[in-house]
Amino acid sequence: MIEILTSHAFNTVQDMGRRGARRFGVSTSGVMDPVALAAGNALLGNADGAAGIEIQTFPFRLRFQADVAFALTGADHEARLADAIVPPWWCAQARAGDVLTIASPRRGARVFLTVAGGIDVPAVMGSRSTHLRAGFGGYDGRILQAGDILPVGAAPGAGSGRVNFGAEPADVAIAAARPADDRVLHLRVMRAGEHDLFSKAMQATFWSTTWKISAQSDRGGYRLTGGKLTLAAPVEMRSHGVVPGVVQVPPSGEPIIQMSDANTAGGYPKMAAVIQADLWRLGQASPGSLIAFSEVSYQDAVAAMTPVNDYLAKLRATAELYRAL
Amino acid sequence: MSINHRASPFVGVLEKDPKISLIGTLAMLVEAPGAFDLVQQGRIWALADVVSSWPNVEEAVVGVTNVMLTFEQPPDDIGALTAELIELWHRLSPRNSDGKLIEIPVIYGGELGFDLPALVARSGLSARDVIRIHSEGEYTVCAIASSPGFGYLHGLDRRIFMPRKTVPSLNMRAGSVTIGGMQTGVAALSSPNGWNAIGWASVQMFDPQRQQPSLMLPGDRVRFRIDRIEL
Numbered sequence: 001m002i003e004i005l006t007s008h009a010f011n012t013v014q015d016m017g018r019r020g021a022r023r024f025g026v027s028t029s030g031v032m033d034p035v036a037l038a039a040g041n042a043l044l045g046n047a048d049g050a051a052g053i054e055i056q057t058f059p060f061r062l063r064f065q066a067d068v069a070f071a072l073t074g075a076d077h078e079a080r081l082a083d084a085i086v087p088p089w090w091c092a093q094a095r096a097g098d099v100l101t102i103a104s105p106r107r108g109a110r111v112f113l114t115v116a117g118g119i120d121v122p123a124v125m126g127s128r129s130t131h132l133r134a135g136f137g138g139y140d141g142r143i144l145q146a147g148d149i150l151p152v153g154a155a156p157g158a159g160s161g162r163v164n165f166g167a168e169p170a171d172v173a174i175a176a177a178r179p180a181d182d183r184v185l186h187l188r189v190m191r192a193g194e195h196d197l198f199s200k201a202m203q204a205t206f207w208s209t210t211w212k213i214s215a216q217s218d219r220g221g222y223r224l225t226g227g228k229l230t231l232a233a234p235v236e237m238r239s240h241g242v243v244p245g246v247v248q249v250p251p252s253g254e255p256i257i258q259m260s261d262a263n264t265a266g267g268y269p270k271m272a273a274v275i276q277a278d279l280w281r282l283g284q285a286s287p288g289s290l291i292a293f294s295e296v297s298y299q300d301a302v303a304a305m306t307p308v309n310d311y312l313a314k315l316r317a318t319a320e321l322y323r324a325l
Numbered sequence: 326m327s328i329n330h331r332a333s334p335f336v337g338v339l340e341k342d343p344k345i346s347l348i349g350t351l352a353m354l355v356e357a358p359g360a361f362d363l364v365q366q367g368r369i370w371a372l373a374d375v376v377s378s379w380p381n382v383e384e385a386v387v388g389v390t391n392v393m394l395t396f397e398q399p400p401d402d403i404g405a406l407t408a409e410l411i412e413l414w415h416r417l418s419p420r421n422s423d424g425k426l427i428e429i430p431v432i433y434g435g436e437l438g439f440d441l442p443a444l445v446a447r448s449g450l451s452a453r454d455v456i457r458i459h460s461e462g463e464y465t466v467c468a469i470a471s472s473p474g475f476g477y478l479h480g481l482d483r484r485i486f487m488p489r490k491t492v493p494s495l496n497m498r499a500g501s502v503t504i505g506g507m508q509t510g511v512a513a514l515s516s517p518n519g520w521n522a523i524g525w526a527s528v529q530m531f532d533p534q535r536q537q538p539s540l541m542l543p544g545d546r547v548r549f550r551i552d553r554i555e556l
Binding site: 019020021022023024025026124125131133134136137190192193238239240241242243245246263264265270273274275276298301302305 | 347
């Protein structure tokens, strides 16, 4: 069991998301950085999709009520376990009574805490992710608060393996489309349904603008500022399904990228969609940071997942070797 | 960008193809051609029924005369998949609104139907006429979307159309019976809501613990019955 000691707003239990329930109007929820969750679980020998805690407000403190191995992945941050430093992208052994403190990241937005056996809240509609808007899943359907006690599942291999080793962070190990020069995150996107309805000039604006993620951004979506994209004539779209990563253009002309808690449906023209291989990087982008888009083909978007999958497979294999030492 | 542009027109085309476009590598949107009508909606339901059992299709998400497919893995051959969908679209018969009939008893007006006076003023009808028109209609569930268990209902009488509010009501109760534009609905969650509340019903639209979490499903029919009127 884990006792939450300090948690400000918007920290939640999440897994890879609730799949297959969009047709009931249920958004997927799930972690904003699935590579970080999978990496933490790989370090511990959990299944990729075991639930962890997504921490996006700091400091965050908790007390382990029993001996358990845990891992910290995601944003580059500083953490202390009973006054010893725990590096980021590292797994360590906690003893009963140990307090873990996680400070604000130096870079990135979200830290993921995973534990051997996973956070064992009840699965609802096949997932342990918190659906905040509807108030189910995760811990009682809500954000974590001081005093909450989270159950931990039975560890695979009963935590007997070695800990105290780390992984190369995903954003270091996996080459991005372009290095984040000038602090601009370059994201690869595919064109979406209404791209061609925009004039050539508007399309050029979309591709050439360095967009800023506005303060009105959260797990539901990121609002972008820095340019306006308008249509010569308004387009009436009927309500249709959308997925995280889609870049929609509302009448204001400032694009919105839907993220993990996005509504299942949308009705704004769709300019583009951030590819799966880059969506987790966007999940680590904070309000105020800068992004730019570059176009890739379907084939290139599919191929871009290979380094991500290879990274996770290699990490899992290496972690298994270490745990067996 | 649509991925099914025809390179050259061919003779004997009777009907347009649906528009098919990708949203990234794991989702594909199929939009029926032409104006909204229940026949096109029925064809979308029929298409969704078939493709949901295709391999690699995670689910078929019905919208308003469109359906989004989500995939387990990026499909190998987008061209072949697109061709298959177009062929199926032209071949399938529409599914009728043959779902269950859901009867919803409504307390019209009152504290929770706080926008009824505004609708009366806008429509030029009496409150009792608005209520009669709303409760005499039979509605079809086109799609479930936007929030868990929320049904997009078609069939509202145009005399009681009312645009959505520019400033949403901050905390509308779950069960509120609402009108937004040319649609009516029952709020599934207590949350900010830009639709106009004309009454309230004691029904649970969504329960994640139920085997069938959503009370309404596409193709169901809905009738609102006057339980009580509070003017």
